[in-house]
Amino acid sequence: AAGVIQSPRHLIKEKRETATLKCYPIPRHDTVYWYQQGPGQDPQFLISFYEKMQSDKGSIPDRFSAQQFSDYHSELNMSSLELGDSALYFCASSLAGSWQFFGPGTRLTVL
C-alpha cells in the first residue's frame, strides 16, 4: 500500500539558511499534518491543512510557513534556521481527520 512520502530524507543546512521540506500524502487523503521531533522527545504538532486550507496551528515558529497545494502535497518552509531547529520533521496524512499515518521523516541538521 502507498504510504506518505517525504523528501528529502536528510538535510544539512547552515545557521540562517532556508530549508524546504516536502510531503506527499497517501492517495485520496485530504489532510496533512506536520510534526517536529527533537532528540529523545515526542513529536510536537506544528500545523495542519485540510483541503488546502490551514486547519490548525501548534507551536510553529514565525520563521516557518507551510502550505498545501492543489495536488494535496504540502511544503514546510523554514527560514533563518537556528541550531535548535535540528530535529526530525514528520508529515502525516489522513482522510477527513481520521487516523493519521506518518511518513518516514526528514532529518534536518543545522550546523
Add this chain to the structure above:
Amino acid sequence: QKEVEQDPGPLSVPEGAIVSLNCTYSNSAFQYFMWYRQYSRKGPELLMYTYSSGNKEDGRFTAQVDKSSKYISLFIRDSQPSDSATYLCAIPIQGAQKLVFGQGTRLTINP
C-alpha cells in the same frame, strides 16, 4: 500539566515476557486513545486505537482504557526482539486536527 504523561523508561525485558506500557491523561473529555510504535529513525506507526473505555485486542497486543482513572495501557504478550521500539501513546485533540503524544517508552526485548 502536560495533556498526556508517559514514563519514558527505558524498559528492558527478556523475550517472552509480558510487557505493560502506561500513560495518564488530564482531560476526561478525551474519547480516542492511540498507541504508536516507532522504530529507530522511522516514522511513528499506528499500532492500535481504542474508543472510550474497555479493552481491545489484536494478536499479542491489548489496549486498555480506564476512564475513571484517566489511565491507558498497552500490553504485549509473548514479547519478541522485533517488538523493541519506542511506544508512544497519543490522543487526538480538537476534533483530530492534531495528536498530542506522551513522551514515549523505549522498550528493549532481550533474546
